[in-house]
Amino acid sequence: MTLQETLELQVKAAIKALFQSELKTVEFQATRKEFAGDVTVVVFPMLRVVKGNPAVIGEQVGQYLLDNVEVVKGFNVVKGFLNIEISDSYYLEFFQSIKDKSNFGFADQRDDTAIMVEYSSPNTNKPLHLGHVRNVLLGYSVAEILKASGKKVYKTQIINDRGIHICKSMLAWQRFGNGETPSSTGLKGDKLVGNYYVKFDQEYKSEIAKLVAQGQSEEEAKKNAPLLLEAQQMLIKWEAGDEDVVALWKKMNQWVYDGFDVTYKNIGVDFDTYYYESDTYLLGKEFVAEGLNSGVFFKKEDGSVWCDLTDDGLDEKIVLRSDGTAVYMTQDIGTAIQRIKDYPDVGGMVYTVGNEQDYHFKVLFLILKKLGFEWAKNLFHLSYGMVDLPSGKMKSREGTVVDADDLVQEMTDTAEEISNELGKLEDYSTDEKQTLYKTIGLGALKYYILKVDPKKRILFDPKESIDFQGNTGPFIQYTYARIQSILRKANVDENVTLSTVDVSLHDKEKQLIKQLELFPEVIQNAAEQHSPALIANYTYDLVKEFNSFYQNVSILGADSDEEKNFRVGLSKSVSQTIKNAFQLLGIGVPERM
RNA sequence: GGUCGCAUAGCUCAGCUGGAUAGAGCACCUGCCUUCUAAGCAGGCGGUCCUAGGUUCGAAUCCUAGUGCGAUCACCA
Missing domain, CATH: 3.30.1360.70 (Arginyl tRNA synthetase N-terminal domain)
Known part of the structure; x- marks a missing residue:
């Protein structure tokens, strides 16, 4: 109790x-x-x-x-x-009960029903950018938090690998690429394909300009530009299974996947399973047909299929085009059902997707309920705010994006600069240093993004670099490293322990134990609210408390061995808790810095 | 226009199911490295919690209306 x-x-x-x-x-x-x-x-x-x-x-x-x-x-x-x-003895006893637990705060898995967490839903026509970074960090962290709260979790993603936008980069490569490949150019595959997506847009725009000059209206020109017509033709061929188009599609998508893998690895996130829209949209169509029979959907005169949600205060929503092809909603229905088929122990899902799609998910969940799926009531849209630049929204086609790989590299470089200025790592090897810079740089980036409430939008100014002081990842990592340094020097005799009666705790010691005591509850809260920000803020408070203790109370210079051992043990528990909390945020901790 | 979200210090953000004098960091100012790592500590400055009503013993927090910003309302995803 x-x-x-x-x-x-x-x-x-x-x-x-x-x-x-x-x-x-x-x-x-x-x-x-x-x-x-x-x-x-x-x-x-x-x-x-x-x-x-x-x-x-x-x-x-x-x-x-x-x-x-x-x-x-x-x-x-x-x-x-x-x-x-x-009484102090209460706090001391509590501390004794947790001090040797390396998994302090984490609940045992107590639920056989799993949750599937989806994050990262990239299109396979361009590299990942800062917006994806928030998505991926959030989803990964929420998955880890859910695990720590006692749930079984599968991490997955949906890959948007089909559609007109994919055909655009394919066409541009075919037309202007001169057979370029990642290995011939040394470019990452996703970057290479992204270049052709931009190239398509440029050429398309100049065609539009030409047509307008010939007297067409802007609107007509946008529809009649030969390049666009050709891309549409390509999509039709793809859907018909045209061998050449499919081969090109496979080849270019693979380049992109290889590039994504590098980025995910770089950021330090992973997935248990993958879903591709090209695999699930057909299943979606099947269930649309079934819903049509059971009266959940209805067909309009032109053949398009709709769901009437007016009784639920929403509009009518299209689930199949008049030409019979799938829309976004169709494949999302298919994907959800496929996932439950593949993983029957899944009882609910979390979709990490930006808040611009709030309406889409409201509708999707409602439709799945209407189709009669029991698990549909356990679907949650983890809706997060957009990441905007001072210049406004990021646009891949216009090249105004902050590239994910570049961003990680910049953060790593900044960590290196600061470390060099401080000069505490003279005896480290080059490899050790590089690993550390990466840990710190990524720590700064991840903490910066995860400490804010998911639903709030983030304004990211590339010119004002992310801080490494104050309420930041590196500050917390630094405290961890400091404690490791003490543990290396401590040399404690495990047999000498503080009696739990008749002791008087220093105020800072008691504050620390109280803060530690909160951790399990914070994890449960963060899981319920799907909010890594709660973990980040908790960790910051803990670390602030520890630094105050560290600076005001001598640990190794305590009056007695009992007291010294207690303080060393307390410091160790704090560092273990920092490590555990940061693990939930996907952030590593360094032995030194 | 309908719907949804957000609004707290110059800037970036906390503030749990309503509770004591609204808290941090950055920036600015003062101290502290012959003592366990100064990416730190101790302190100072800084607020009509968007506005107006309402509920309550008690509101930054809940309700209503309004203002501002953003998103969405496609046979795009």
Whole structure:
């Protein structure tokens, strides 16, 4: 039983004994620093059940707790707040119970029903950019957090590998590529293909300009440009299974996949399984046909198939074009169903997708419910805000994107510069240094993105580099490294331990233990809210508390061996917790920096 | 226009199911490296919590209306 659970029972007992009344809930909060005490009970809500002066009630309840609860060693009442002082031995015992747990905070898997988390839904016609980076970091972290909260998790992605946009880069390569390949040019495959996507757009625009000059309207020209017509032809050929087109499609997509793999590895994320739209859109069509039979969908005169959602306060939504081809919704229906077929233990899914698609997912989930899938009620759209540049939205075609690989490299370079200035790593080998720069640079980037509430948009200014001081990844990594340094020098005798009775904890020590105590609950909260930001903020608070302890209390120079060993152990637990928390954010921790 | 989201210090952000005098970091100013790593610590400066009503013993937090910004409402994805 946790301290709070114990106190809750006892407060209820107090109210029953003193006022013969039943209290449903008790409201707790951490005692503010300016008052004496550790835990505070708010008296005001009790006034609904017990009539009287809150200060007097507080006094009476406080006295009851003092008399009946061993760990309560004092109390004071300020206005309607009952501040309870907890004995140091309680905190010491708690610390003893967790100090050797390397997985402190993580719950055991206690649920056979798995959750599938989807993140990264790239188009295979251009490289990954900063927007994808937020998506990937968020999804990966939420997956790790769900695992740590006791869930079984599959990490997956959906790859948007078909459609007109893919044909555009294929066509441009065919037309202007002169047989270029990643190996002939030394370019990453995704970059190479992305160049031809841009090339298509340029050529397309100049064709439009030509047609406009010949007297066509802008609108006509956009539809009639030969390049676009050719791309559309190519799509039709693809859908018909034309050998040459399919071969080209396979070849170029493979270049892109190889490039993506490098980027994912670079960022440090992975997947358990992959889904391709080209594999699932047909299944979607099947279920549209089935839904048509069962009356979930209806067909319009032109042959297009729709779902009427007006009763649910939404509009009608198309699920199949009049020419019978699949739309986005069709393949998403197919993908969802395919996943449950492949992994029958999956009982719910999390889709990490930007908030521009809020409406799409609202509709998708509703349609899956209407189709009668039990698991449809456990679908969650992890909707996150866009990453914008000072100049506005990023646009691949116009080249105004922050490339993912470049970004990681820049962060690594910055870490190197700062490290060199500080000059603490003279004895490190080149390899060790490079690994460390990467850890720090990625730590800065990931923390910067994950510490903000997912639903808020991020304004990223490439000119103002990401900080390495204050509330940042490197600051937290630095604290970890500092603790490792102490552990290397500590030389403690495991047999010498602090007695749990008759000890007096330093205020900073107690604050640290209290902060550690919160970790398991923070993980549960973060899982429920799908928010890595809660983990980031918790870790920052823990580290700030530790640095204050470190700077104000001598660890290795403690008065006695018992005290020294305790402080070393406490530091070790803090570093273990930092490591565990950062693991949930996908951030590594260095032994030195 | 309908719907959804956001609005807190000069800037970037916390603020849990409503609770005490709204907190951090950056920037700016003051101190602290002969002591465990100064990517640090201690302190200072800085607020009509977008506005107006309402609910409540009590509102940054909940409700209503409005303002601003963004997204969305495609036989695009």
